[in-house]
Amino acid sequence: MAEFQVFNRTTGDHFICQEGQSVLKAMEQLGMKCVPVGCRGGGCGFCKIRVLEGDFKCGKMSKVHAPPEAVEKGEVLACRIYPLTDLTIECVLLPEAALAKQTTTKTLR
Amino acid sequence: MKKGVMRPGHVQIRVLDMGEAVKHYTDLLGLIETDRDDQGRVYLKAWSEVDKFSVVLREADEPGCDFMGFKVVDEAALNQLEKDLVDYGVEVEQVPAEELKDCGRRVRFTVPSGHAFELYADKKYTGKWGVSSVNPEAWPRGLQGMKAVRFDHVLFYGPELAAVYDIFVNVLGFYLAEQVLDPEGTRVAQFLTVSMKEHDVAFIHHEEKGKFHHASFFLDTWEAVLRSADLISMTDTSIDIGPTRHGLTHGQTIYFFDPSGNRNEVFCGGDYHYPDHKPITWKAEDLGKAIFYHDRVLNERFLTVLT
Numbered sequence: 210m211a212e213f214q215v216f217n218r219t220t221g222d223h224f225i226c227q228e229g230q231s232v233l234k235a236m237e238q239l240g241m242k243c244v245p246v247g248c249r250g251g252g253c254g255f256c257k258i259r260v261l262e263g264d265f266k267c268g269k270m271s272k273v274h275a276p277p278e279a280v281e282k283g284e285v286l287a288c289r290i291y292p293l294t295d296l297t298i299e300c301v302l303l304p305e306a307a308l309a310k311q312t313t314t315k316t317l318r
Numbered sequence: 319m320k321k322g323v324m325r326p327g328h329v330q331i332r333v334l335d336m337g338e339a340v341k342h343y344t345d346l347l348g349l350i351e352t353d354r355d356d357q358g359r360v361y362l363k364a365w366s367e368v369d370k371f372s373v374v375l376r377e378a379d380e381p382g383c384d385f386m387g388f389k390v391v392d393e394a395a396l397n398q399l400e401k402d403l404v405d406y407g408v409e410v411e412q413v414p415a416e417e418l419k420d421c422g423r424r425v426r427f428t429v430p431s432g433h434a435f436e437l438y439a440d441k442k443y444t445g446k447w448g449v450s451s452v453n454p455e456a457w458p459r460g461l462q463g464m465k466a467v468r469f470d471h472v473l474f475y476g477p478e479l480a481a482v483y484d485i486f487v488n489v490l491g492f493y494l495a496e497q498v499l500d501p502e503g504t505r506v507a508q509f510l511t512v513s514m515k516e517h518d519v520a521f522i523h524h525e526e527k528g529k530f531h532h533a534s535f536f537l538d539t540w541e542a543v544l545r546s547a548d549l550i551s552m553t554d555t556s557i558d559i560g561p562t563r564h565g566l567t568h569g570q571t572i573y574f575f576d577p578s579g580n581r582n583e584v585f586c587g588g589d590y591h592y593p594d595h596k597p598i599t600w601k602a603e604d605l606g607k608a609i610f611y612h613d614r615v616l617n618e619r620f621l622t623v624l625t
């Protein structure tokens with residue numbers, strides 16, 4: 210089975226992704242945290258990344274978080290993309306900032 | 319004061335892929351498929367429920383929750399509640415009988431948090447699944463996965479909790495069972511009940527309208543919650559957090575996601591509520607413990623990942 214290298218340009222991290230495995234799952238399995246993890250189902254938009262180089266297949270993603278115009282530009286959800294070549298990605302939301310940036314009430318913190 | 323709203327009756331959940339979703343809700347959660355309609359929606363129920371369905375799945379390109387429905391005691395109560403909503407200034411929409419198969423007319427309205435609710439009086443009574451109503455056995459054989467006992471409650475995220483409270487408590491006759499207050503005394507979470515349960519529906523303050531946090535299903539025992547955790551691993555299902563205990567309601571719980579990223583909960587236990595009970599208050603400063611009683615720290619994903 211083929212293996213692909215994923216390089217996260219935002220954080221400088223590299224990890225291996227197996228053929229048929231989602232980028233987010235590959236990252237999680239290696240205990241890395243360079244992309245924020247939410248629902249893992251293409252529904253919440255937490256794991257949004259921009260693919261700068263490389264080819265991939267897409268699973269179903271929420272249109273709200275991955276509208277067709279954005280997908281065209283390589284803005285996709287890491288939990289729903291499956292590399293076909295090595296990939297260079299960058300975070301759309303910074304990993305640490307990602308959670309803090311969401312709109313949940315400041316009152317709850 | 320009770321106004322005739324009886325219990326949570328159904329929830330319609332949007333999913334990205336119907337095949338994957340049905341497999342999740344039946345094979346893993348243990349719901350039973352009871353029907354499908356010409357819009358492609360799939361109807362499901364948990365075994366101990368007496369009506370035909372409680373969960374409706376609709377394929378869409380964005381996951382989340384379309385609406386939650388409450389069953390009211392009878393048509394007279396439905397008419398009165400409809401009138402009360404209109405008098406209170408809530409816009410109501412008529413959904414004709416059979417728009418959902420084997421369900422009577424529904425009165426739909428949207429509350430200021432951006433969530434749609436429905437009231438209805440009639441749905442086909444099919445009885446508990448797999449057990450007789452005469453000399454029933456303890457439980458039915460042939461249940462799958464977690465063997466969810468019943469659809470229990472929904473937690474929504476949205477703004478304007480005070481206005482939502484007014485509609486649920488003053489118009490619909492719910493009681494505030496538990497709340498979270500911030501240091502200024504503003505209610506940032508409200509757990510509302512029309513029954514002895516600690517909550518039939520709950521809201522947490524969030525700027526964006528109409529967000530869905532989770533739909534929850536009841537299990538009998540802590541053992542069943544642990545077994546559910548095993549099944550989540552066996553099926554490589556996306557887990558959120560647990561098994562653990564909540565401070566709020568004191569229920570024992572585990573959270574996970576359906577294949578479209580909607581959060582589910584299965585839980586057991588929890589406190590009870592009578593109409594003479596005063597609300598329980600948790601301080602927002604202690605929200606970590608209020609939500610996850612053992613960890614006592616806020617879990618960011620639990621607070622912020624929504625559909």
Ligand code: FES
Pocket residue numbers: 245246247248249250251252253254255256257286287288289579
């Ligand atoms: S983690 Fe929710 S969309 Fe990827």
Ligand SMILES: [Fe+2]
Pocket residue numbers: 471473532534583
């Ligand atoms: Fe819950």
